[in-house]
Amino acid sequence: MAEAANKEPVISMWSKEFTYDRWMKTKGIPIHTGYYIEDLRTVELEWWEERQCKAAFIQLLGQEGVTSARVTEIAPGKSLPPVKFALDELVYVCSGRGLTTVWAGEGKAKKSFEWQEHALYLVPRNHWHVFSNMQGDKPIRLFHYSYMPMAMSALPEPDMYFNNPYEPKNGASEGDFYSEAKMVQAKDADEGLGMRAFWYGNFFPDMRAWNKLDANERRGAGGKSVFIQFPNSELTAHMSVFAPKTYKKAHRHGPGRAIIIPAGEGYSIMWEEGKEKIVCPWHECSMVTPPNKWFHQHFNAGGDMARYLALHPPMQFHGHAEKVEDRAKDQIEYTQEDPYVREKFAEELGKRGIKSIMPDECYTNPGYEWSKAMGKQ
Ligand SMILES: [Fe+2]
Numbered sequence: 304m305a306e307a308a309n310k311e312p313v314i315s316m317w318s319k320e321f322t323y324d325r326w327m328k329t330k331g332i333p334i335h336t337g338y339y340i341e342d343l344r345t346v347e348l349e350w351w352e353e354r355q356c357k358a359a360f361i362q363l364l365g366q367e368g369v370t371s372a373r374v375t376e377i378a379p380g381k382s383l384p385p386v387k388f389a390l391d392e393l394v395y396v397c398s399g400r401g402l403t404t405v406w407a408g409e410g411k412a413k414k415s416f417e418w419q420e421h422a423l424y425l426v427p428r429n430h431w432h433v434f435s436n437m438q439g440d441k442p443i444r445l446f447h448y449s450y451m452p453m454a455m456s457a458l459p460e461p462d463m464y465f466n467n468p469y470e471p472k473n474g475a476s477e478g479d480f481y482s483e484a485k486m487v488q489a490k491d492a493d494e495g496l497g498m499r500a501f502w503y504g505n506f507f508p509d510m511r512a513w514n515k516l517d518a519n520e521r522r523g524a525g526g527k528s529v530f531i532q533f534p535n536s537e538l539t540a541h542m543s544v545f546a547p548k549t550y551k552k553a554h555r556h557g558p559g560r561a562i563i564i565p566a567g568e569g570y571s572i573m574w575e576e577g578k579e580k581i582v583c584p585w586h587e588c589s590m591v592t593p594p595n596k597w598f599h600q601h602f603n604a605g606g607d608m609a610r611y612l613a614l615h616p617p618m619q620f621h622g623h624a625e626k627v628e629d630r631a632k633d634q635i636e637y638t639q640e641d642p643y644v645r646e647k648f649a650e651e652l653g654k655r656g657i658k659s660i661m662p663d664e665c666y667t668n669p670g671y672e673w674s675k676a677m678g679k680q
Pocket of ligand 1 (some may be wrong): 556599
């Protein structure tokens with residue numbers, strides 16, 4: 304079936320409505336906007352005839368024109384019709400257990416792999432794929448993420464992206480494409496950060512259980528992170544894990560990230576410099592997007608370790624200033640933060656009958672060493 308954007312002219316001076324926006328509107332399913340989605344497992348969906356499933360687009364403030372997100376629901380025992388999509392797509396499994404089959408084209412080997420909730424995997428560009436629900440009694444929800452808005456701004460022809468007859472010369476699904484991710488050490492492109500370890504692979508079976516993490520001293524609270532790269536793709540992600548009754552430093556960067564919560568309970572505060580602060584509560588399967596250059600800060604207000612998985616926008620939009628000399632510009636040290644931040648944290652923990660374990664010294668000593676503090680606990 305031909306994909307059609309509506310008939311409005313594609314080019315209009317200073318328009319902030321992009322080809323991707325017009326394409327979304329032709330599908331007749333909800334487009335959820337705002338700062339956050341409280342629960343991807345329950346967000347409202349509508350029937351999408353072409354894809355034979357219920358679905359919704361999600362375009363939070365800061366995603367416009369940069370990243371695409373949608374939720375699909377697969378009925379018990381059903382498989383969705385095969386689709387070939389021209390871009391790399393990340394899939395996070397919100398709920399359920401299923402199977403994805405991927406192949407590069409007519410006569411090419413098919414690869415199938417099973418997944419369950421909290422899995423993260425890549426569906427490679429220009430590959431046919433089918434999503435199946437292996438459960439007979441419950442629907443499945445999947446979260447999909449790609450750089451489609453950016454691609455469609457450069458090439459505003461929806462038919463190019465779906466079931467395009469182009470076949471990749473070397474199918475990415477050849478060989479052990481969905482074998483377990485491997486750790487790689489590489490020099491970070493950002494000078495001053497030195498060597499960085501990241502996990503390289505297409506399939507991460509359980510982001511809730513993934514414990515191959517490195518200390519991330521820069522963002523405070525003794526947090527640990529894992530950086531993820533996908534083979535033959537510019538898509539990247541990272542996950543941070545941090546302790547109950549602690550919070551990270553505020554920081555800011557570019558737009559378009561989809562932050563999904565695999566585990567934990569808390570909230571994030573987001574604000575544009577000098578403007579009102581927005582509180583976004585989260586728990587498992589919430590999604591938050593920090594808008595472009597808005598400060599944001601993550602708080603673990605629960606009793607367990609919290610995890611957030613950040614799917615990154617294209618590198619062109621990272622907008623980081625993480626070199627040591629730039630940090631003061633895009634990160635707020637605990638010693639410099641607005642008193643509201645600490646008061647709000649005390650109040651939120653108080654509601655749950657618990658208290659902050661943030662050490663007093665971190666509010667007075669900008670060079671406070673978290674690794675030592677966390678070692679003592
Ligand atoms: Fe961030």
